[in-house]
Amino acid sequence: MKDEGQLNSEITRNLKAVQQRIAETCTRCGRDPGTVRLVSVTKTMSAETVRLAIQAGAVLFGENYIQEAREKCGTLAEYPVFWHFIGHLQTNKAKYAVKLFDLIHTVDSLRLATELDREARKIGKVQKILIQVNIGKEVSKSGIDAESAETLIRSLAAFPHLLVRGLMVIPPFFDEPERVRPYFRGLRELRDSLNKPGISGIRLDELSMGMTGDFEAAIEEGATLVRIGTAIFGERQ
Ligand SMILES: *Cc1c(COP(=O)(O)O)cnc(C)c1O
Numbered sequence: 001m002k003d004e005g006q007l008n009s010e011i012t013r014n015l016k017a018v019q020q021r022i023a024e025t026c027t028r029c030g031r032d033p034g035t036v037r038l039v040s041v042t043k044t045m046s047a048e049t050v051r052l053a054i055q056a057g058a059v060l061f062g063e064n065y066i067q068e069a070r071e072k073c074g075t076l077a078e079y080p081v082f083w084h085f086i087g088h089l090q091t092n093k094a095k096y097a098v099k100l101f102d103l104i105h106t107v108d109s110l111r112l113a114t115e116l117d118r119e120a121r122k123i124g125k126v127q128k129i130l131i132q133v134n135i136g137k138e139v140s141k142s143g144i145d146a147e148s149a150e151t152l153i154r155s156l157a158a159f160p161h162l163l164v165r166g167l168m169v170i171p172p173f174f175d176e177p178e179r180v181r182p183y184f185r186g187l188r189e190l191r192d193s194l195n196k197p198g199i200s201g202i203r204l205d206e207l208s209m210g211m212t213g214d215f216e217a218a219i220e221e222g223a224t225l226v227r228i229g230t231a232i233f234g235e236r237q
Contacts, residue, residue, distance in 0.1 A: 007049065012056040014232045015040070022226065025219045036219055039084055039208075041229030043068065044236045047075035053232065054079050062086040062105075062227050066093045073100050086168075086208075086227055088142055095119045098127050105168040105208045105225075108132045108144045113156055120161035127161060130168040130208050135186040138172055146190050153194065157201045166206025166224070167191050177214035184209050184221035191222075 002010070019038065026033040042050050043064040050061060050072055059080075063069035064087030073083055085101040094115040097104055107113050107129045120127040131153060134143030144152055149167070156164050167190060171183035184207075191204045208225040210218025215226040229236065 004048075004052075008052045008055070010234070011049070011052045011232065014234075015053060015056045015058060018228055018231050021216065022219065025216045029220045031219065035224060037225050039086070039225055039227045040232055041086065041211075041227050042072070042233070043087070043229065045233050047072045049233065050076060051079075054081055058232075060084065062229075064088075066096050066100075069100055070096060084225075091115045095122075098123060098125060101127075103128045103130065103165065103206075105130045105227075106132045106142070108134075108142055110152060110155055113152070113159065113162060117159040117161045125161065126163050128163050128165050129156075130166050130206055131164060132168045132170070133187060133190060135169050135183045135190070136172055143170070146186070149190065150194055150199075153202060153204075154199055157199055164202050164204065166204045166208065168206075168208035168225075171209075171214075175213075177217040180214045181217045181221060184214075184218045184223065188222040 022036055022038060023033045026036060037060060039060050039062040040053055040058045041062040060082045062084045082102040083100055085097055085104045089097055089106055089112060091112050098116060098119045116127055131149055132143040133146055133149050135146060153164055156162055167187050169183055169187045171180045174180050187207055187209055191207060195204050206224045207222050210223045210226040212228050212230040215228060218226060
Protein backbone atom coordinates (compact mmCIF):
# COMPACT_ATOMS: atom_id res chain seq x y z
CA MET A 1 0.00 0.00 0.00
CA LYS A 2 1.15 3.46 -0.81
CA ASP A 3 0.87 5.95 1.99
CA GLU A 4 -1.34 8.97 1.53
CA GLY A 5 1.50 11.42 0.98
CA GLN A 6 2.92 9.31 -1.82
CA LEU A 7 -0.46 8.88 -3.46
CA ASN A 8 -1.14 12.59 -3.09
CA SER A 9 2.00 13.66 -4.91
CA GLU A 10 1.48 11.01 -7.57
CA ILE A 11 -2.07 12.16 -8.34
CA THR A 12 -1.04 15.81 -8.31
CA ARG A 13 1.81 15.11 -10.71
CA ASN A 14 -0.32 12.93 -13.02
CA LEU A 15 -3.16 15.43 -13.10
CA LYS A 16 -0.80 18.27 -14.01
CA ALA A 17 0.79 16.15 -16.74
CA VAL A 18 -2.60 15.27 -18.25
CA GLN A 19 -3.75 18.91 -18.11
CA GLN A 20 -0.54 19.93 -19.80
CA ARG A 21 -0.91 17.32 -22.55
CA ILE A 22 -4.47 18.55 -23.16
CA ALA A 23 -3.25 22.15 -23.41
CA GLU A 24 -0.36 21.22 -25.71
CA THR A 25 -2.63 19.24 -28.00
CA CYS A 26 -5.01 22.20 -28.21
CA THR A 27 -2.17 24.55 -29.08
CA ARG A 28 -0.89 22.14 -31.73
CA CYS A 29 -4.26 21.88 -33.48
CA GLY A 30 -5.30 25.50 -33.01
CA ARG A 31 -8.03 24.97 -30.41
CA ASP A 32 -8.71 27.10 -27.36
CA PRO A 33 -7.80 24.92 -24.33
CA GLY A 34 -10.90 26.32 -22.62
CA THR A 35 -13.05 24.28 -25.01
CA VAL A 36 -11.82 20.91 -23.71
CA ARG A 37 -12.90 19.75 -20.26
CA LEU A 38 -11.20 16.96 -18.37
CA VAL A 39 -13.49 14.36 -16.80
CA SER A 40 -11.40 12.53 -14.19
CA VAL A 41 -12.69 8.95 -14.22
CA THR A 42 -12.83 7.60 -10.68
CA LYS A 43 -14.56 4.23 -11.00
CA THR A 44 -13.18 1.77 -8.40
CA MET A 45 -11.24 4.62 -6.68
CA SER A 46 -12.02 5.36 -3.06
CA ALA A 47 -13.58 8.61 -1.85
CA GLU A 48 -10.23 9.40 -0.20
CA THR A 49 -8.46 9.08 -3.54
CA VAL A 50 -11.05 11.34 -5.15
CA ARG A 51 -10.51 13.83 -2.33
CA LEU A 52 -6.81 13.98 -3.19
CA ALA A 53 -7.70 14.71 -6.81
CA ILE A 54 -10.06 17.49 -5.70
CA GLN A 55 -7.28 18.98 -3.59
CA ALA A 56 -5.00 18.76 -6.62
CA GLY A 57 -7.50 20.83 -8.60
CA ALA A 58 -9.81 18.38 -10.40
CA VAL A 59 -13.39 19.66 -10.55
CA LEU A 60 -15.20 17.20 -12.79
CA PHE A 61 -15.51 13.47 -12.13
CA GLY A 62 -16.86 10.55 -14.12
CA GLU A 63 -18.44 7.53 -12.45
CA ASN A 64 -19.68 4.27 -14.00
CA TYR A 65 -21.75 2.64 -11.28
CA ILE A 66 -24.70 4.19 -9.48
CA GLN A 67 -24.21 2.56 -6.09
CA GLU A 68 -20.52 3.42 -6.00
CA ALA A 69 -21.24 7.00 -7.05
CA ARG A 70 -23.94 7.44 -4.40
CA GLU A 71 -21.47 6.53 -1.69
CA LYS A 72 -18.69 8.76 -2.99
CA CYS A 73 -20.91 11.76 -3.72
CA GLY A 74 -22.30 11.44 -0.20
CA THR A 75 -18.86 11.34 1.40
CA LEU A 76 -17.63 14.25 -0.71
CA ALA A 77 -20.79 16.36 -0.63
CA GLU A 78 -18.97 19.32 0.91
CA TYR A 79 -16.89 19.92 -2.24
CA PRO A 80 -18.18 22.10 -5.08
CA VAL A 81 -17.34 19.58 -7.82
CA PHE A 82 -19.39 18.12 -10.68
CA TRP A 83 -20.23 14.49 -11.31
CA HIS A 84 -20.88 12.95 -14.70
CA PHE A 85 -22.29 9.50 -15.34
CA ILE A 86 -20.37 7.57 -18.00
CA GLY A 87 -21.43 3.95 -17.40
CA HIS A 88 -24.33 1.91 -18.67
CA LEU A 89 -27.49 3.20 -17.02
CA GLN A 90 -30.32 0.84 -16.18
CA THR A 91 -33.77 2.34 -16.39
CA ASN A 92 -34.55 1.45 -12.77
CA LYS A 93 -31.57 3.57 -11.63
CA ALA A 94 -32.76 6.73 -13.37
CA LYS A 95 -34.09 8.22 -10.14
CA TYR A 96 -30.65 8.11 -8.53
CA ALA A 97 -28.90 9.33 -11.66
CA VAL A 98 -30.90 12.55 -11.90
CA LYS A 99 -30.13 13.35 -8.27
CA LEU A 100 -26.39 12.85 -8.58
CA PHE A 101 -25.24 13.87 -12.03
CA ASP A 102 -24.81 17.16 -13.80
CA LEU A 103 -24.44 15.34 -17.13
CA ILE A 104 -25.34 11.78 -18.16
CA HIS A 105 -23.18 10.72 -21.13
CA THR A 106 -24.80 7.41 -21.98
CA VAL A 107 -28.43 7.83 -23.05
CA ASP A 108 -29.10 5.47 -25.94
CA SER A 109 -32.81 4.69 -25.95
CA LEU A 110 -36.18 6.40 -25.83
CA ARG A 111 -37.13 4.16 -22.93
CA LEU A 112 -34.23 5.36 -20.77
CA ALA A 113 -34.77 8.98 -21.80
CA THR A 114 -38.47 8.77 -20.91
CA GLU A 115 -37.62 7.52 -17.44
CA LEU A 116 -34.96 10.21 -16.94
CA ASP A 117 -37.42 12.91 -17.98
CA ARG A 118 -40.00 11.57 -15.54
CA GLU A 119 -37.54 11.40 -12.64
CA ALA A 120 -36.04 14.82 -13.43
CA ARG A 121 -39.53 16.32 -13.38
CA LYS A 122 -40.14 14.90 -9.91
CA ILE A 123 -37.19 16.82 -8.52
CA GLY A 124 -37.74 19.94 -10.62
CA LYS A 125 -34.60 19.58 -12.69
CA VAL A 126 -33.69 19.84 -16.34
CA GLN A 127 -31.27 16.94 -16.79
CA LYS A 128 -28.44 17.47 -19.26
CA ILE A 129 -27.66 14.39 -21.33
CA LEU A 130 -25.49 13.16 -24.19
CA ILE A 131 -26.55 10.54 -26.70
CA GLN A 132 -24.20 7.56 -26.81
CA VAL A 133 -23.68 6.56 -30.43
CA ASN A 134 -22.42 3.24 -31.68
CA ILE A 135 -20.30 4.63 -34.48
CA GLY A 136 -18.66 1.39 -35.53
CA LYS A 137 -21.89 -0.65 -35.30
CA GLU A 138 -20.19 -3.21 -33.13
CA VAL A 139 -22.29 -6.02 -31.84
CA SER A 140 -22.73 -6.14 -28.05
CA LYS A 141 -21.67 -2.54 -27.49
CA SER A 142 -24.21 -0.14 -26.14
CA GLY A 143 -25.07 3.04 -27.99
CA ILE A 144 -27.61 3.86 -30.66
CA ASP A 145 -26.81 3.51 -34.38
CA ALA A 146 -25.82 6.74 -36.08
CA GLU A 147 -28.82 6.41 -38.41
CA SER A 148 -31.26 6.23 -35.48
CA ALA A 149 -29.67 9.03 -33.45
CA GLU A 150 -31.50 11.78 -35.29
CA THR A 151 -34.91 10.21 -34.71
CA LEU A 152 -34.15 9.78 -31.03
CA ILE A 153 -32.91 13.35 -30.62
CA ARG A 154 -35.96 14.74 -32.44
CA SER A 155 -38.22 12.89 -30.01
CA LEU A 156 -36.26 14.18 -27.05
CA ALA A 157 -36.76 17.80 -28.09
CA ALA A 158 -40.31 17.46 -26.74
CA PHE A 159 -39.18 16.35 -23.26
CA PRO A 160 -39.29 19.39 -20.96
CA HIS A 161 -36.97 17.92 -18.35
CA LEU A 162 -34.18 16.76 -20.64
CA LEU A 163 -31.62 18.85 -22.47
CA VAL A 164 -29.55 17.08 -25.12
CA ARG A 165 -26.11 18.69 -25.16
CA GLY A 166 -24.17 16.47 -27.54
CA LEU A 167 -22.85 13.01 -28.39
CA MET A 168 -20.62 10.40 -26.80
CA VAL A 169 -18.73 7.39 -28.16
CA ILE A 170 -16.85 4.44 -26.69
CA PRO A 171 -14.89 3.04 -29.63
CA PRO A 172 -13.57 -0.52 -29.77
CA PHE A 173 -10.22 -1.03 -28.12
CA PHE A 174 -7.09 -0.61 -30.26
CA ASP A 175 -3.51 -0.20 -29.11
CA GLU A 176 -2.82 2.50 -31.65
CA PRO A 177 -4.75 5.77 -31.29
CA GLU A 178 -4.68 6.20 -35.07
CA ARG A 179 -7.02 3.25 -35.46
CA VAL A 180 -9.51 4.88 -33.09
CA ARG A 181 -9.41 8.22 -34.88
CA PRO A 182 -12.05 7.31 -37.51
CA TYR A 183 -14.58 6.76 -34.71
CA PHE A 184 -13.83 10.17 -33.23
CA ARG A 185 -14.09 11.77 -36.64
CA GLY A 186 -17.32 9.90 -37.29
CA LEU A 187 -18.85 11.26 -34.10
CA ARG A 188 -17.87 14.82 -34.95
CA GLU A 189 -19.23 14.50 -38.50
CA LEU A 190 -22.48 13.12 -37.14
CA ARG A 191 -22.79 16.03 -34.70
CA ASP A 192 -22.10 18.57 -37.42
CA SER A 193 -24.58 16.96 -39.79
CA LEU A 194 -27.27 17.06 -37.08
CA ASN A 195 -26.53 20.69 -36.23
CA LYS A 196 -26.60 21.84 -39.84
CA PRO A 197 -30.32 21.65 -40.55
CA GLY A 198 -30.74 21.88 -36.80
CA ILE A 199 -33.30 20.32 -34.53
CA SER A 200 -35.59 22.82 -32.93
CA GLY A 201 -34.58 23.58 -29.34
CA ILE A 202 -31.43 21.48 -29.51
CA ARG A 203 -27.86 22.48 -30.13
CA LEU A 204 -25.26 19.72 -30.01
CA ASP A 205 -22.06 21.27 -28.68
CA GLU A 206 -20.45 18.49 -26.67
CA LEU A 207 -18.41 15.57 -27.96
CA SER A 208 -17.45 13.15 -25.19
CA MET A 209 -14.61 11.06 -26.59
CA GLY A 210 -11.04 10.05 -25.77
CA MET A 211 -9.56 8.12 -22.85
CA THR A 212 -6.05 7.58 -21.49
CA GLY A 213 -4.72 5.84 -24.62
CA ASP A 214 -6.17 8.12 -27.27
CA PHE A 215 -7.33 11.47 -25.88
CA GLU A 216 -4.91 13.50 -27.97
CA ALA A 217 -6.37 12.12 -31.21
CA ALA A 218 -9.85 12.77 -29.80
CA ILE A 219 -9.00 16.42 -29.09
CA GLU A 220 -7.60 16.80 -32.60
CA GLU A 221 -10.95 15.51 -33.87
CA GLY A 222 -12.98 17.92 -31.76
CA ALA A 223 -13.54 16.36 -28.31
CA THR A 224 -14.97 18.77 -25.73
CA LEU A 225 -15.01 16.24 -22.86
CA VAL A 226 -12.16 13.74 -22.45
CA ARG A 227 -12.69 10.92 -19.94
CA ILE A 228 -9.40 9.97 -18.33
CA GLY A 229 -8.80 7.53 -15.50
CA THR A 230 -5.60 5.50 -15.75
CA ALA A 231 -3.29 8.39 -16.66
CA ILE A 232 -4.36 10.16 -13.43
CA PHE A 233 -4.99 7.40 -10.91
CA GLY A 234 -2.88 4.54 -12.26
CA GLU A 235 -4.04 1.08 -13.30
CA ARG A 236 -7.31 -0.06 -11.76
CA GLN A 237 -7.30 -3.26 -9.68
C1 LIG B 1 -13.11 3.64 -17.45
C2 LIG B 1 -13.61 4.54 -18.51
C3 LIG B 1 -12.83 5.61 -19.00
C4 LIG B 1 -11.41 5.88 -18.54
O1 LIG B 1 -10.54 4.97 -19.14
P1 LIG B 1 -8.95 5.10 -18.94
O2 LIG B 1 -8.41 4.27 -20.05
O3 LIG B 1 -8.64 4.56 -17.59
O4 LIG B 1 -8.58 6.51 -19.08
C5 LIG B 1 -13.40 6.45 -19.93
N1 LIG B 1 -14.66 6.27 -20.38
C6 LIG B 1 -15.43 5.26 -19.97
C7 LIG B 1 -16.80 5.12 -20.50
C8 LIG B 1 -14.93 4.36 -19.03
O5 LIG B 1 -15.71 3.35 -18.61
